[in-house]
Amino acid sequence: MSAPNPNPGRLVLVPNTLDLGTDIEVELGEVLPQAVIARAARLGFWVCENAKTTRALLKRVDRLVPLTLPLQQIQISELPRPPKGGAARGATAAAPDLKPLLAPARAGHDVGLLSEAGLPAVADPGAALVQTAHAMGIAVEPLAGPSSLLLALAASGLNGQSFAFVGYLPVEASARAARIRELEVFSKRHGQTQLAIETPYRNDALLGALIEHLQPGTRLSIASGLTLPGCRCETRSVQQWRASKQPALGGRLPTVFSWLAG
């Protein structure tokens, strides 16, 4: 931490909408506070997963609050892509040096961090940049915005006093079944709600596997298309899910799955 700037900028965590990859574009005012939209309009430096979707968001911001700088003058840097399949654990250990991405903060400018959906640095590669900011002594400021995981938990009616997000389950069927059973045992022992997500085109396969492998008395919840028109939040026992026709989630809507053993 040599030669600290007396007036460094901050790393500002800017929430995104939850409509990525869907055919729907929600109004920003439905999901983001007005002050957050205004703050985003003033930022001249961004770090993100995808520069193209960041520019698309900034165009939506501009329609509500004119951008301080012309879009072409806003500096947008992409995070290095995480190694394939290595995102779950310890992936940041071998990560490249992210300090250059925070050089504008050292020089006194706020830097926005944006994820593809919802809060940055949750279920995405942004956490490594936040870690770097802390190590550099750069202040980190999270702005209020939606998290699909927590909206799903709230809407589930399952235990919100104790819960875990376990990320993605294995894709291979027998490994997935084993993982589902392992998490259910843990849920039963600790009264802990388990949350998982899946790439949308595999949502129906995951729902089928959960209905097949969880115990009949376990309550299973789906939250699909959160904050979008036609948003669908349903919680039933596995027994009830089995007795009804499995709903088709389709391959586009982001969906959060949660369950609590009875």
Next chain:
Amino acid sequence: MSAPNPNPGRLVLVPNTLDLGTDIEVELGEVLPQAVIARAARLGFWVCENAKTTRALLKRVDRLVPLTLPLQQIQISELPRPPKGGAARGATAAAPDLKPLLAPARAGHDVGLLSEAGLPAVADPGAALVQTAHAMGIAVEPLAGPSSLLLALAASGLNGQSFAFVGYLPVEASARAARIRELEVFSKRHGQTQLAIETPYRNDALLGALIEHLQPGTRLSIASGLTLPGCRCETRSVQQWRASKQPALGGRLPTVFSWLAG
């Protein structure tokens, strides 16, 4: 589910600000989307933890978007208080019948559910009402808003791909130390970030205990006064925390603690 209403209302999960119990009143537009404020202004039926703080919020809403009904005509019902110390697990099993609170939804009116801070039904007693709504076939609609737990996680730079919220730790010192160590072992084995909260007047005691009992290489994060001016988000190794003077969190600011074993 006899005699279902063909046009039932919904249970609408309305996020609250994060300034309860502090001396600060944030502008609603800093933390809540404009459409959420407008939706809150239209609701004539509410279920909440505390009618007084709900009325205070509705007065803040009214300054931005005039309430559809006069405040005195809005029906505000409090959730039954959970049995003391029994909130963590299985508390809903013996809960009183909450169906009467949803009678307005049966009659075709949307009912708002509000917590004292952030998202309802997360780390508060509202989940039982959501559960009742699902059982009655009443649609549940969560509105976008901030969760202090997820803002803290995002700002921590710790693992956002796998995390657990474990609620409150024991107050008694030796039980608390044992629980801290147990959670750290789990964090190390599974690479999982652990999140906990405490009643604000015990924040400094919990921080002291975490610094004392966690391993030197574990990273420990505090997020205090989220979304408020002077919000403070710091992540350091336990070794670094020990080498510096423990910051005084004071007894009023809501604080989220998180840690990840190295």
